[in-house]
Amino acid sequence: MDAVSTLSAKVAPFDFLPADAPLAMPTQNLRQRPETFGRDRHPPTTPPLLWLRRLAVIGGAVVLTAWGAFEMNRVLNSMGVSTLGLIVLALFVILGAWISLSFTSSLAGFVSVLRQGGLGLGIAREGPLPDLATRTAILMPTYNEDPDRVLVGLRAIHDSLVRTGRIDAFDIFLLSDTTDPDVWIREERAYLDFVEVVHGQGRIFYRRRQKNIDRKSGNLEEWVKRFGGAYQQMLTLDADSVMDGGLIVRIVSAMERHEKVALIQTLPVIIGGKTLFARMQQFAGRVYGPLIAHGIAWWHGSEGNYWGHNAVIRTRAFAEQAGLPHLPGRKPFGGGIMSHDFVEAALMRRGGWAIHMVPGLFGSYEESPPSLTDVAIRDRRWCQGNLQHGKIVLSRGLHWVSRMHMMVGIGAYITSPLWLLFLMFGILISLQSHFDRPEYFGETKTLYPHWPQVDPVQAKYVFIGTMAILLAPKALAFIAALFDRVTLRGCGGAFRLAMSILLETLIGGLIAPIAMLIHSSGVLSILRGRDSGWNAQNRDDGRVSLREIAHGYWIYTAFGTVMAAAAWSVSFSLFLWMTPVLVGLALAIPLAALTASREVGLWLKSWNLLLIPEETALPPILRLATENDLRRAEKEAMPDDAPGEAFAALRASPLLLAEHCRTLPAPRKPGSAIDPNLLVGLLKLREAPSVPDALAVLTRQEKAAVLCTKEGVDLILALPG
Template sequence: MDAVAQAGRARAAPAGEPPRFLPPEARVEMPGQPLHAPRQPRSLQALRPRRLSWRRAFIVLATIAMTAFAAEQMYLVLSVSSLTVLEGTVLVLFVILFAWIAFSFANAAVGFVLTLSGYDRTLGIDPNAPLPNLRNRHALLVPTYNEEPGRLFARLQATYESVADTGRLDSFDVFVLSDTTDPATWLNEEKQYLALIERTGSRRIFYRHRRDNVARKAGNIGDWVTRFGGHYDSMVILDADSLMTGDAVVRLAAAIEQHPDVGLVQTLPIIVNGGTVFARLQQFAGRLYGPMLARGIAWWFGTESNYWGHNAAIRVKAFAAHAGLPELRGRKPFGGHILSHDFVEAALMRRGGWAIMMAPSLRGSYEETPPSITEFAARDRRWCQGNLQHLKILPARGLHFISRLHFLIGIGAYITAPLWFVFLIVGILISLQAHFIRPEYFAKGFTLFPVWPEEDPIRAAYVFGATMAMLIAPKFMALIAALFTGAERHGFGGGFRMIASTIVEILLSALIAPSMMIFQSMAVLSVLAGRDAGWNVQRRDDGSLPFSELLRRYGPLTLVGLLLATAAYAVSFSLFLWMTPVTVGLSLSMPLAALTAKRGLKSLLVVPEGRIPPAVLTRANELGNELVGGDVALRDALTDHGEVTQAHLSQLAPPPAHAPGDVDRDLVIARARLDEFDSIDQALKLLSTREKRSVMSDPEAFRALVALARS
């Protein structure tokens, strides 16, 4: 902490000087990129892993070989006599879905071998090597949108102090980039910002609020780049729920400095602070399986890796020159601003000649996860729309074929859900056909022998078992790799606890999977029907729902599960058993959603960061306990916190110029109504949220609101 205090004293503001929310601007042009443009040549040979083409060929050929063998076996199962239309449909769906499983299995197998071999050395990043020095200036960006300010600034301060402890703080400026639309949250962000400046004494932490949330997060980052990017070599981007050690931040910035052809370095964020059963389930799965899978994909991604939107370092000049996103033609949800901007930005930067790298073994990168199935599904709906929107970007000219593959993988992650659902329904129809429709043993015309409708049940059992084994095998690979690593085994609570936790994770995930299949299928249909997901605030600490809400969301799933089970049992007991993995999960969806949103299973699903938390996580949680609950209501902020309102007023920009007749209607209406109100309570009750926000964005109107509050 001495480093923080020393740095703070060195940059403390003179007594009586008002807080400076922003530094001087250093503007950078960031033109929108056309989708159809040639790829810019650039030699990345020095950065490309050895035999990268062979690596990619291995993944593709392994996927094709496994899929071809499985397709042949499934064909033999279905075509003992002849192949009907329904059976042909099942075969086609099976091949598509098995190819997805085989692709994941091939990646996992590679990751398993690499994990047993030890750390990788991507870009020379060695977590055990001495921390490098930095020559250039870098920025740490924290975009936020209506997040709880106490937790946001607790994580920010913990990361800031961790960077200070490295002795490299002078190379970094920190920016909170707010797109918050809720007026009370906006003022509380400024309150927390002022308190952070007072605690640290820092003149290197800044706060900027956007008047208009154009293009959402991509527009938020783009606005910063165009206004301040000229000061910095790179930007390390965090999400509102992200946390990073100073060691990781410095190593990322150093990688950008040391490799002039690298445009982006992505880390693997580890989930932390899981409190509910569902969050701890995601946390355990991500911590045990994630590093192995990340090693596998990084092995063949090479210089064409991907970007996940946060916990990554980006070269500012490369981003500004090539990552300006175009607005897609057409109506939402496929048209308009690009939602899943990160994939597209990485693809455009690679098209511009910059290497996109992944550092899966760099420690100290953390994030949080939604606390319940409900919140996870809500976030998944937004991601679904963003990934399906990439269908319009796939034909873009000049993209590297691996960048196109990233888009296809993202699209496939959601398209497979309705395909699994259709596969299930067609399988049921085949069983119903066999049970209720009398077979025609003798076809029309002369024939000496009957045609017996048959399938091969023994081979079918082998195919089903092999498919399930390939789905589960990556989890056991990761378990075995961790069991053979003493530090990991100890971090997960020992071998027996690891094995028990893995079994629990597999069982609970299998029960939750049918509900997620339905939710994702509905999301895909919703997007295809033209419905926009919007931009909702994510709950992070509590996922519980009242019974009425549980019944509304999960009652239909429960009913579907019970009806399917009853229908299957009426047809045959074997069909009932075959349907059990789906029907049980759907029938129990309500209690599963309720129970997994609560705390529990404390003796299982243990992760190393939970048993021995890293210092930055401990510090963030300590600060969170201190800061959460310190927010004030909008009325109290206006009446009793003069330093906050004065600081807010001091950083408001003059109203932007506009064309004749193009006015802010919310502001015009709000100012007219302010003249009629008798009290602040009346104003806050009758003004809409949009009108309050317009008032808070306009210096003259905000002065009128404060005067009303203090009259």
Template sequence: MDGVAASAHREEAGPRVVLPALPDEAPLAMPVQSLARGGRVALPPGPRAVLLARRGFVIGGAGLLTLFAAYQMYLVLNVGGLTVLEGITLGLFVILFAWIGFSFTNALGGALAMLRHRRGGELGIDPAAPLPPLSTRTAILMPTYNEAPARVFAGLQATYESLAGTGAIAAFDFFILSDTTDADFWVAEEAEFLALRARLGGGARLFYRRRARNTDRKAGNIADWVTRFGGAYDNMLVLDADSVMTGDCIVRIAGAMELNPHVGLIQTLPMIVGGRTLFARMQQFAGRLYGPLLAQGLAWWHGPDSNYWGHNAIIRTRAFAGCAGLPHLKGRKPFGGHILSHDFVEAALIRRGGWAVHMVPWLEGSYEEGPPSLTDLAVRDRRWCQGNLQHAAVLPGRGLHPVSRLHLLTGIGSYITAPLWLIMLLAGLLTALQARFVPPDYFPSEFSLFPSWPAQDPVRAAWVFVGTMAVLLLPKLIGYALMLRDRTTRQGFGGGAHAFASLLTETLIAGLAAPIMMLAQSASVASILAGRDGGWQPQRRGDGSVGLRETMRHFAPHTLFGLVLGGAALAISLPLFLWMTPVVVGLVLAIPLVLWTSSVRAGFTGSRLLTTPEQASPPAVLVRANVLAAEIAARPAADEAVARLIGDPELLAAHRAMLPDFGRRLPGDHAPERLVARAKVDDAPDLKAALRLMSSREKAAALGDAEVLESLLELAARDGAGARD
């Protein structure tokens, strides 16, 4: 029997109250999709001509900008002929300018959308209108993997309470879907689940399930829920462990799913909140000031062919089950196996199946947190890099919409561009070296009236640089100008002057950090191409303070590379060194920059610098989440899982009841950590020795096996009896 029949109980003064940990199963088939077969199902007729015009503006505009920039760069380099190195530099420049040009025209589209936005939009979501009545059922899914339970359950309770405040709570159930492998976190999750039920009295709407084996990571976690319980729900709203959403936002997107039966997925724009370190507050400010502009641009020209970011989105369960069963890619890791960056692929498959995928960036009430330091961003980026490069195998899949292929291509490009920038930087350095030290060839092998020598046009080069910087930075100024139009938003940023000072601060620090991330992403790409799998590490949140030793281990190579690069440039010429100063300074200062930006004390928390509307006037749901997180974290509790179970009979009974198959080993289950844990516990003379002998995964396996758990409890009882004697 499965954990479906399991129950957690709470002893009260009266009779025992039995609350099921999971509802009755409602299986829903989720067949694995083929990338080699399948055609695209057409959407219902819509305003396609308008959409094509918008796409022509964004994509065609980026193409025209790139052609003009490429011609100007050709004139810069083609003085006395184009050498091989200059040709390489030109080719890389064209590719990289196309990348930033595409972002620029997307921002222009976003500005048009924000200036001409119609209330309600294509999906009929009008934030000013009364909340729609709901007749469908939606499951809110909170996947978690070795996350601090205080943060997870505080955010979930705040979301639950906000949703209850709308009066529509009857249409929603909440599921905590744990893939946690750390035994101490696992038992803490169970304790917080019971406490949350007791606080809310919502036993019929709050459910918890932990998988013993986290097959296929988050995608497998969601797929497991779909195949077991998805048949009972029209929609599922997928959160992340740090997600918080308002009830108003949730009810409106659920209502939009009812109003638009052809829509398979609606993605909100999560605002980054809760930043305490300087790095986190920079991301928070940038995401709040520039993020809506860029997201509005995407929604403007994507239309029903939009993308999925993996969380804070509502999905039609039937569409997901029927279209988004992910195949395993052929070959070995890091390119083969299960798909790490699953969200882009799921959106592409849902769209292939004839369901619309929309983004609603104008709808407020969706929040998440960002990484607290450059170190954490680099670690997370390594996993995303591997997942996005896997998309090269998905890109030629049959039946995918061209815009879906563009999503996959931009995901790949977001990491491939880093080594391309690095190669262009080195090629430019070698070109300058060639121009200074290589003598002209007065006697070329082919007849020529003039000698051939490497040379460039410095004046035109300066103008190309200015133009490139303008294309790169103008979206920030556009976002700032649009912010000034709204008095409430402007005050939320601390006023126009403070917002502009924040813009300059963020741009300066981000400029120094850019070469660090360029080198980090280049190293990630090289590592993945060499066949090294990056694995999956849980994210750190909150305080981003990083020790000096860890920072030096991560960023000493960046400093060394910066010194070598600066020395080489200075050896060639002083003007070249000054030209490359922004890159060199960022790399040389990598270690102090990371330490400084990861500090809470350096976060300008006492000033209006880098402030955002959500920080200046926090929404009620965020205030409630922070209060709850502090209350939960302050409660005294044993950190060690076995001690916690022994000290809380109610938790122990619930733990036993929630074990899949009641903790019995089924035939064919030969998981090595389970068998090793059993042997180590059998051999241990006492509980302390048993816990010391087991690894983290073995301890989790022991607590998931009813017989081994009883052995641990017997060791604890024996230790207690010995202590009394």
């Protein structure tokens, strides 16, 4: 008997996974309508008079856009019919429609918040928790994340469900797509510790894929095909997700009562921010976010959207309709669908299932990237995923609101280069009016002269109106908070809330032109065919050296300097009009450094600025997460004999080694695909005189490959330490 078999025989078996319960998940054809199995195109959970709500929001946006276009035409009318004038007017109409829809939707959200709406489906905010009749799987996908940090939130969710008395209705799955072999073995060890501490044998499971095909969407699809048949619902999470057990029970119960509902999306609130940037993000999400979410939930109705996490999904509906195809062509537009969540929601709605959002319930949380640099990296990937939707938006059978979701997602990134073009053409049209020789009466003689100049007074009114529409949601959120004692008290009172909104608006306004250029460069990069890849998100404190910041942001300062020179060359008044944009670009380097500062963020917190209610009065679920995080920090501070390197960890723990070996895939069969990393890795292990020598020559891919085979593990154990 070899070493692995001997150790495995001495350790009691541990159930990493339950019995298979396969569920078919066919790949969808976007060119033909799907089979709906007799479901009505209008789900029974559709709110009454939903068409009237949509008419009010979209119709209001159309009216505002038309008014803005009329006023902007008056600004440019003295220029006559010119190419530049038409371009500027067209850009203004597109951008005006974008901000007008945001305004009218926020106005609807303001009314919904004041009326304490945002629920539906018979969900109650308070009162006894309902009993559950079905089983739900809680899915936590992870990709090269710190496993101890991931399990802080997952254990908090588990303990919160225990307190509800409904834990028996849930199984928990940690679904790993990790490619780093050291992180993989740490995941296994952390999982074993977690199960032992909470006595979760038989209801908490761990699975790692050898090949992370199609990333997160492929991870979930593999789970559905293998285990989905045993669960009526699945709760999808992100690695930083935390959800209150009572909230989970209420929305799962709603799924049980409404058989035609495929998905219920909660409103995740950003928490845990320490840097100035993260604290601004969480403040904006907590104060403005509910208003925006209430608005879109009010007029989306049963055609809601999916944000990829913190949502309960009917497993059968997901399997039946959400099998994602690969898009034709090469990356970045072809291949696997990156922003899969919007598409999955659209496909389930296409199949006759209802998609709902319930922003009226709190208890759903996530974290924010700590710095502008980290957001830029994440947004580059999101930008590519949303632009891919251009190949999907015209798919057969999609509901028009689902198409609108995709167009809004595309617009979130396309509007940045459009704003940039608007600014550039604005400078050009000012140059034209400044330097062109005037033709007072045109080619045909008329009684009244034609003055070829932009009307500065009318331009001022248009600017004021545009800013009012842009900033109105923040003002509405402040007014709504005045009627909510919990939110008002949690944000430090009316005065500090007002100061926080002003501070966030000021810094956010300075950052906006930088973000505009970041998004514009991302769009340009994707249009040039560059793939963003997929990396683990940074969840640390965001500290970056000033040298790195200067290297990454000098280009924005240089661009701002060129724009300032162009504006100054036209007129001092144009330079003053563009000051908000120019100042933000000129200060790009210090702004990036300031907002990434943990010290500045915590200093503002000490003055009760950018405060959110979850910091003032910690909810029970976050208290559990905080306690778990403190235990993790104490554990990290203490001397730890457990090695962090994979080979050493397996050699040091018989239990970990035995359980690792029990989860290994079946040996390769003759004729199946050959893994070059495995062949080279095994050869290097055979030739290495010791473990340190082996580690010195193995690549990360080879190391992961040998850890996936019994032969590789035997060779590792046989090497001298």
